[in-house]
Amino acid sequence: MIPKLNKSSLSNQLIKIMVDQIESGKWQPGTKLPSEIELSSSFNVSRNILRESMKILVNFEILTSKAGIGTFVSENAIANIHNMHFFENLKNNSTIENLLETRLIIEPEMAYYATIRSTDDEINELELEMLNNNIKKHEIANFFYTNDFDFHYKIAQLSRNILCANFIHSILDELKLNDYSKFNKYVDKNIINESLNNHTYLISAMKKRDPLLAKEIMYNHIFSRISIINESYNTDMLLSKKMEKKRLKVKDNSSI
Amino acid sequence: MIPKLNKSSLSNQLIKIMVDQIESGKWQPGTKLPSEIELSSSFNVSRNILRESMKILVNFEILTSKAGIGTFVSENAIANIHNMHFFENLKNNSTIENLLETRLIIEPEMAYYATIRSTDDEINELELEMLNNNIKKHEIANFFYTNDFDFHYKIAQLSRNILCANFIHSILDELKLNDYSKFNKYVDKNIINESLNNHTYLISAMKKRDPLLAKEIMYNHIFSRISIINESYNTDMLLSKKMEKKRLKVKDNSSI
DNA sequence: ATCGATTTGTTCGTATGTATT
């Protein structure tokens, strides 16, 4: 039941052609394009199909159309083409190594900023939701990971850095889609409980308003999770990070 | 000569409506939509307009169309809606504080990974380009910032983390667009030279294959740049980061 | 200020190719 590949519809080909025109500098930012009728005849397609392609580029703000005047290459077309490529890579070319490594880079900082910027009420609410989810996971282990991602996304939101929060949201989504099953394969009760303890520990750090501790907990939390997957896959992706870890002085967690 | 706001074209309204349908759960992932004819008549628009809207959602992989079968809500529609929102926020709702803070979060790690993953040839090439750009900047100070961004983007590329590299690329683009002039306003010869020294220093750390040093240099480099802007704007955005800096032990740079 | 030319925005009718039954 695998559907055929799209073999690139006409409008997709048109998009590529037009983006190439801009990237190659033949269509400079600010210049006015030929009219839709001219373009459609020169591309040898109907005006409707051309419009469908242009609508997508307009949506990315690579082109801008003004009724009665014409269509222009937008002033920041190149930046928006980068954005489009970024978006495409996020969907299609993201490896699990890249995704996990990105979490390791960003999420500890999210914990840091969440700790210094969230209100007491927000922390309490986060704790409540976590406790509720912990109860649920004892019933259905599968649900645990969904909630785990939720917890991480909420931390990112509390950081007040919308960009990074959105980025992490997309990263977590992508992990859910690509490797949800693989994640679950290597999970047992002990790991779940360790993960939950980390969450509890992190919240306590936030309550103490100790951002550096929160950052460290988040780092170790994600790192240990990656290590499990890493060992299972027997890859060497994070070997260097492991070396770094030895050089970090890790605080004593026994106080909790 | 300011053009009127679009007052949301028909297709834009349609996109919003359809995304709402999916986000609210009325259109579940995997379900088949009514045919284009039915939809266009129930939305009271022509088929072409409907198709223009659907093309955009198909492009985001929120919907998928199969000729002869129909259009479906894609299985990972919600994730892709997040991506779409992420993309919109990146374009429209990114503040300079968010952008700069994101650089401070990610770029030091990019320097870290670039140091352990780039080849000797790549480092040499980077150095050559930097030296060439340094000569140029002495002639036209304005060009300096473009080249500065280029340098930072190349470091990110060398990290081999495509996701973060793309992200940083978009961030840098956004900064160029939004605040290029403001950046330049507070720049004098001394700052440019300090910046150049940082770049040289960073490359030397990469050559020594000292990732932690590279990371620290990058952090301090971006931090000091932000501080300049920060002081000029007299905001308190990075107050907490300043406090943290006091707690970091900074290596002695005199060896260079 | 009106008119006409140009261009995008929108609609309708129709034909074709593809998959299901």
Added chain:
DNA sequence: CAATACATACGAACAAATCGA
């Protein structure tokens, strides 16, 4: 094979916005 349902694609037309004479 035939009938059906649907997306894909084309062409002609009108509406609305804009600009210049």
